[in-house]
Amino acid sequence: MVDPKTQDSIPHVVIVGGGFGGLYAAQALGNAPVKLTLIDKRNFHLFQPLLYQVATGIVSPADISSPLRLVLNNNKNTQVLLDRVTDIDPDRQLLTFGDRTLSYDTLILATGVKHHYFGNEQWQSIAPGLKTIEDALLMRRRIYGAFEAAEKETNPEKRKAWLTFVIVGGGPTGVELAGAIAELAHSVLKNDFHHIDTTEAEILLLEGMDRILPPYAPELSARAESDLTDLGVNVQTKTLVTNVTEGAVTVRQGDTEKLVPARTILWAAGVKASSLGKVLNEKTGVPIDRAGRVIVENNLSIAGYPNIFVIGDLASFNHQGDRPLPGVAPVAMQEGKYVAKWIKDELCGRTHAPFCYHDAGSLAVIGDNAAVVDLGWMKLTGIIAWLTWVFAHIYYLIEFDNKLVVMLQWGWNYFTRGRGARLITGEDSLLTITPENLGTKEDLPLPAVKR
Amino acid sequence: MVDPKTQDSIPHVVIVGGGFGGLYAAQALGNAPVKLTLIDKRNFHLFQPLLYQVATGIVSPADISSPLRLVLNNNKNTQVLLDRVTDIDPDRQLLTFGDRTLSYDTLILATGVKHHYFGNEQWQSIAPGLKTIEDALLMRRRIYGAFEAAEKETNPEKRKAWLTFVIVGGGPTGVELAGAIAELAHSVLKNDFHHIDTTEAEILLLEGMDRILPPYAPELSARAESDLTDLGVNVQTKTLVTNVTEGAVTVRQGDTEKLVPARTILWAAGVKASSLGKVLNEKTGVPIDRAGRVIVENNLSIAGYPNIFVIGDLASFNHQGDRPLPGVAPVAMQEGKYVAKWIKDELCGRTHAPFCYHDAGSLAVIGDNAAVVDLGWMKLTGIIAWLTWVFAHIYYLIEFDNKLVVMLQWGWNYFTRGRGARLITGEDSLLTITPENLGTKEDLPLPAVKR
Numbered sequence: 001m002v003d004p005k006t007q008d009s010i011p012h013v014v015i016v017g018g019g020f021g022g023l024y025a026a027q028a029l030g031n032a033p034v035k036l037t038l039i040d041k042r043n044f045h046l047f048q049p050l051l052y053q054v055a056t057g058i059v060s061p062a063d064i065s066s067p068l069r070l071v072l073n074n075n076k077n078t079q080v081l082l083d084r085v086t087d088i089d090p091d092r093q094l095l096t097f098g099d100r101t102l103s104y105d106t107l108i109l110a111t112g113v114k115h116h117y118f119g120n121e122q123w124q125s126i127a128p129g130l131k132t133i134e135d136a137l138l139m140r141r142r143i144y145g146a147f148e149a150a151e152k153e154t155n156p157e158k159r160k161a162w163l164t165f166v167i168v169g170g171g172p173t174g175v176e177l178a179g180a181i182a183e184l185a186h187s188v189l190k191n192d193f194h195h196i197d198t199t200e201a202e203i204l205l206l207e208g209m210d211r212i213l214p215p216y217a218p219e220l221s222a223r224a225e226s227d228l229t230d231l232g233v234n235v236q237t238k239t240l241v242t243n244v245t246e247g248a249v250t251v252r253q254g255d256t257e258k259l260v261p262a263r264t265i266l267w268a269a270g271v272k273a274s275s276l277g278k279v280l281n282e283k284t285g286v287p288i289d290r291a292g293r294v295i296v297e298n299n300l301s302i303a304g305y306p307n308i309f310v311i312g313d314l315a316s317f318n319h320q321g322d323r324p325l326p327g328v329a330p331v332a333m334q335e336g337k338y339v340a341k342w343i344k345d346e347l348c349g350r351t352h353a354p355f356c357y358h359d360a361g362s363l364a365v366i367g368d369n370a371a372v373v374d375l376g377w378m379k380l381t382g383i384i385a386w387l388t389w390v391f392a393h394i395y396y397l398i399e400f401d402n403k404l405v406v407m408l409q410w411g412w413n414y415f416t417r418g419r420g421a422r423l424i425t426g427e428d429s430l431l432t433i434t435p436e437n438l439g440t441k442e443d444l445p446l447p448a449v450k451r
Numbered sequence: 452m453v454d455p456k457t458q459d460s461i462p463h464v465v466i467v468g469g470g471f472g473g474l475y476a477a478q479a480l481g482n483a484p485v486k487l488t489l490i491d492k493r494n495f496h497l498f499q500p501l502l503y504q505v506a507t508g509i510v511s512p513a514d515i516s517s518p519l520r521l522v523l524n525n526n527k528n529t530q531v532l533l534d535r536v537t538d539i540d541p542d543r544q545l546l547t548f549g550d551r552t553l554s555y556d557t558l559i560l561a562t563g564v565k566h567h568y569f570g571n572e573q574w575q576s577i578a579p580g581l582k583t584i585e586d587a588l589l590m591r592r593r594i595y596g597a598f599e600a601a602e603k604e605t606n607p608e609k610r611k612a613w614l615t616f617v618i619v620g621g622g623p624t625g626v627e628l629a630g631a632i633a634e635l636a637h638s639v640l641k642n643d644f645h646h647i648d649t650t651e652a653e654i655l656l657l658e659g660m661d662r663i664l665p666p667y668a669p670e671l672s673a674r675a676e677s678d679l680t681d682l683g684v685n686v687q688t689k690t691l692v693t694n695v696t697e698g699a700v701t702v703r704q705g706d707t708e709k710l711v712p713a714r715t716i717l718w719a720a721g722v723k724a725s726s727l728g729k730v731l732n733e734k735t736g737v738p739i740d741r742a743g744r745v746i747v748e749n750n751l752s753i754a755g756y757p758n759i760f761v762i763g764d765l766a767s768f769n770h771q772g773d774r775p776l777p778g779v780a781p782v783a784m785q786e787g788k789y790v791a792k793w794i795k796d797e798l799c800g801r802t803h804a805p806f807c808y809h810d811a812g813s814l815a816v817i818g819d820n821a822a823v824v825d826l827g828w829m830k831l832t833g834i835i836a837w838l839t840w841v842f843a844h845i846y847y848l849i850e851f852d853n854k855l856v857v858m859l860q861w862g863w864n865y866f867t868r869g870r871g872a873r874l875i876t877g878e879d880s881l882l883t884i885t886p887e888n889l890g891t892k893e894d895l896p897l898p899a900v901k902r
Contacts (some may be wrong), residue, residue: 043599060511069643070873079645082599082875133876148494148533192520194530196620341815421513422521424533425584450639 008034011373014095014102014186016085016276017110018045018068020329021312024336025108030075037102039095041084043068047397049329051130052173056180057422065133065398082354085111085276088303090284093275106307108339109294111312113327116272116291123244128165129181130173139266141424143181146264147189150196157261163201163263166249168241169269170207175224177266177369178205182231195318201231204260206239208269213364213372215326220372223381227370239439241269266402273314280310283362289316289324298354300339305355309342310336317355325357334358357387365389461486464794465546467536467555467727468561469496469519471780472763475787477557481526483560483795490546492535493520498848500780502581503624507631508592509874513611514561515848516584535729536562541735541756556757559790560727560745563604564764564778565741567723572697581624589744594632597715597835599869599875608712615713617700619692621658621665623815624835625673628717629656630818633682655711657702659689659720664815664823666777671823674832678821693721709849722778724765731761740767740775747816749805751790760793768806776808780847785809816840 011034015022015129018040026038047064054061068080087096088107095102115129128138143165150162163185167178186203192198202381205212205228211221212228212235225235236253243250248261274293278433286302287295293316297301299319300309316324325331338355345352361375363385371385461563464483466473467595469491471558477489478544498515505512521529538547539558546553566580569869579589594616613638618629636652643649656663656679662672663679664685676686687704694701699712738746744767747753751760751768763783767775781825789806796803812826814836822836 001712012899043873045594057513060513060872061876062508062511062874065874067643067873069640083603133874144494152532152534180552189520192518289691371494421511423513423516423584425512425588450660 010036011105011347012103013121014039014104015108015109016040017112017312017314018042018080018331019048019110019112019312021109021112021332021336022110023068023071024333025110025339026072026075026078026336027312028337028340029343030078032340033347034077034106034343036069036075036078037081037104038072038078039083039097039102040068041082041086042447043082044073046133048131050397051133051136052176052180054133054421055130055177056143056184057140057370058180060421061133061137068314084360088276088279088283090280092309093307104307106244106343107309108336109280109314110332110336111274111276111309111314112273113273113291113293115267116270118270119268120244123267126246127168127249127267129148129267130177131271137425139177142264142266142424143184143225144424147184147193147198147201149263151193152195158203159196161247161261162263163196164260165201165264165266166204166206166260166262167266167268168206168244168249169267169325170205170209170212170237171237171268172213172269172362174205174266175209175212175228175366178203178233178235178269179228179231179365179370182228182233183274183367186232199232202234203231204262205235206241207231207235207237208240210238212237216362216364216372216374217379220374220379222363222390224366224372227366227372227381231367231370255449262269268373273311277314277317279308280298280308284308293364299342300335300355309339311339315438317357319354320357326362328362330360352447363389365394371386462526462556462798463488463554464557464559465490465555466561467491467546468563468763468765468784469493469531470499470561470563470763472563472783472787473559473561474519474522475784476762477523477526477787477792479788479791480794481523481529483526483791484798485557487526487527487534488530488555489518489519489523490532490536490548490553492533492613494533496522497584500844501848502584502587503627503631505584505587505872506628506637507580507594508591509631511872512584512588523773524647525604525824530710539620539727539734539813541729541731541759544758552631555758555794557794558742558760558826559787560731560759560761560765561763561783561787562727562765564722564724564742564744567721568718569721573694574718577697578619578695578700579716580626580718582722585610588876590628591873592687593636593715595784595873595875598635598644598647598649598652603642603646611653611732612712613714614647614649615655615711616652616715616717617655617657617711617713618717619657619695619700620718621656621660621663621686621688623664623813624718625656625688625719626663626679626815626817627653628719629684629686630679630682630816630821633679634818637683650683652683653685655713656684656686657692657700658686658688659696661689663688665823666817667813667823668830671825671832675817675823676813678817678823678832680744682818682821699873722764728761728765731759735759750803751786751806760790761773762790768808769807777813779813781811782808814843825879833841 013034014037015026016039025046029036044065044067050064053059072078083097085095085097093104117123146162150159153159167174186197188426189198189292213221213224222402240252242252248259250259276296277288277292282283284305294315296310296312298319300311302308311370318324342352363373365371369383369386371389373380373385373388464485466477467486467490474496495516495518501515504510532891535549535876536546536549544555569576597613601610604610616632618625628879633654636649638651664672664675679686691703693703699710700716701710728739728743728745735756745761747761749770751762764778769775793803814824816822820834820837822840824831824836824839834893
């Protein structure tokens with residue numbers, strides 16, 4: 001590895017993380033008089049808002065992934081490194097990966113968040129979350145494998161457990177997963193099985209608050225709930241999950257607790273910051289919030305270290321509104337662009353304004369023809385909202401990588417009601433379908449899982 | 452699981468294997484007065500001729516896979532079972548999967564072949580073959596991971612080993628892989644790296660015979676070799692691989708033996724029959740050939756058991772020409788259709804003619820604009836052959852599943868010289884790139900492999 005810092009006196013900007021924040025910063029710095037290094041542990045940028053579509057067999061992993069080297073091909077000042085940063089030395093301005101180091105003049109940290117099980121990490125192998133391609137393929141295997149297992153099961157109770165899908169968490173990801181699974185059961189797979197009626201599948205969406213999509217306007221939450229109910233989802237609010245075991249979830253509503261037998265339990269309930277937030281906190285004393293997010297200054301740098309910026313889901317920005325900015329793609333994109341501009345302004349000696357987020361609205365898709373969109377000044381539902389969602393996503397997808405194939409795949413799925421990407425992969429066989437061979441990710445850190 | 456045999460007196464036809472042979476038989480029996488069960492261990496039919504395109508990042512797994520339930524949706528007499536047949540009792544007409552059984556009146560075995568390392572099975576974890584989606588994703592990870600590792604490597608010798616790709620076996624798969632990797636190195640990835648020149652990569656195609664594509668006409672072999680050389684492939688014929696270790700392959704040419712350091716070694720050299728061939732041999736005394744293929748009668752049934760048929764790559768059909776029919780998709784398709792017709796004729800009391808293969812020609816693709824096609828009465832090369840290859844494959848792809856998206860993806864790749872599906876997946880990180888974390892399939896049976 002060549003360390004650009006040692007080559008000449010041009011400042012070296014290092015971005016860690018190729019998500020929306022890191023990639024937008026890198027693109028905006030492509031013409032700046034700096035040496036730029038983007039480090040990511042994966043060789044592709046992942047369009048996370050569509051990950052639920054991989055999990056439910058609508059599109060393939062490559063359809064929502066853009067090779068980082070390809071996206072940054074025109075950045076002549078940029079090297080891409082495939083590596084995982086393990087440590088930061090803010091005083092010597094050094095990053096560590098394994099036994100090697102890289103020095104920086106300016107550091108942009110954008111490593112995002114991972115799932116959070118609120119102290120019940122043992123649930124992870126049973127109720128997978130949805131953050132990576134591997135997560136999505138695991139969910140896909142579990143979902144389609146459950147229908148296959150139900151088809152073979154002759155015991156009615158066990159069959160019902162295979163046909164019960166529990167989604168924990170009523171935020172956008174939970175809503176999208178529940179809607180997509182309901183469409184599978186009630187439409188896509190309806191005629192594919194001989195011994196089960198897939199429309200009898202129960203899709204349970206559990207939310208602890210009093211309504212789903214809690215950050216949205218109450219009327220949109222209500223509309224989302226009624227749209228989901230129409231699709232065949234059983235929405236349960238004010239419902240807490242108190243235990244998850246192989247084959248069942250325990251839920252509490254008020255004072256009553258009950259056991260729901262279910263072989264497919266999907267986690268969409270919480271996230272925590274990636275570990276570099278903690279490292280930064282230990283090394284610089286910068287405060288972090290309860291989820292481990294780094295509390296940043298009004299220009300997205302951290303207190304005492306004006307050359308270290310934290311952006312995207314890893315950052316907690318509290319200088320606008322009465323809550324920190326949400327962990328969504330538009331915030332990360334705008335933060336990435338802001339920091340890039342800040343760095344360029346600094347090089348020219350220009351003055352800086354604090355970061356200010358321009359909220360263009362929130363949106364969540366429920367199913368074909370159904371979505372909710374909150375533009376602030378206007379709220380949309382139904383097919384208009386769905387079309388808004390489709391075009392917003394196509395716009396961002398093709399911006400990077402001209403993924404027109406995804407558009408065509410959507411069109412095709414929409415008119416044929418098909419799901420082309422419904423492969424059960426990752427295991428060479430499905431001898432008997434159990435949670436063990438429905439699989440866990442190769443990299444799952446829990447040793448308790450049988451392979 | 453419901454056993455159709457017990458339900459009524461309609462004959463029960465069971466097909467094991469949803470490849471080209473099994474699926475064509477199932478489709479042709481969809482309107483027959485039989486109960487039909489198709490058993491496969493995977494939930495999808497795989498279009499194997501394009502598997503090398505998944506291995507090299509041209510298309511996604513779902514693009515060449517068709518869900519079996521979807522393909523057989525119109526077969527009202529057909530149930531699909533996801534299971535692996537472990538035993539056959541030909542006298543009681545029973546199949547065994549694990550602890551369950553299924554009875555049949557007529558059995559069609561179409562379970563194909565797997566890789567063969569000719570007694571050197573320990574090479575498998577180092578030099579993966581290409582038969583399944585998981586194989587292809589493993590190859591994709593190894594190929595793209597090798598370029599990433601080379602980019603980080605500062606030792607020139609080690610870097611050269613990362614940039615050396617050895618393909619063992621000069622049949623169609625080996626030729627297709629070598630051509631596609633050469634296109635990556637010389638065209639697709641040319642501008643993506645900062646510290647390596649990908650055009651310096653060495654792509655070695657090794658063949659034991661005196662020419663590549665040995666079953667083809669000699670002039671086509673010569674043309675394929677010159678086309679590959681133009682693409683940047685180093686073709687070595689009369690070359691035997693005598694050893695494979697992590698990081699090197701030992702090759703013998705005549706009396707000289709040499710060690711070639713290479714971190715990416717791909718196996719395209721041999722196949723053997725799946726294990727049900729052996730089971731059938733033990734249970735019925737039917738002869739099998741050296742590769743374990745079942746030697747069939749002139750109607751594709753086996754000696755002494757007129758209700759058991761073996762088709763596709765698992766069958767060795769010696770009643771036409773001086774060699775057994777080759778293990779290619781057209782043979783399997785025609786055999787599947789023939790057996791279906793045989794069964795239908797039998798139900799009507801019609802007489803049967805022996806199976807006769809109509810050879811429409813052989814073809815192998817070398818790269819964009821280059822292929823060789825042997826139609827018997829005519830030989831094609833260059834762009835005409837390539838267009839023939841493209842249209843033949845599109846025809847068969849869309850026949851099953853209207854995969855027009857693949858066509859568009861090809862068109863897109865062709866004009867942009869892009870490779871959209873070049874994800875390195877399956878491991879959450881690529882901390883240091885070594886054969887261990889470049890990965891092995893989850894189901895790889897060798898315990899020697901570190902995870």
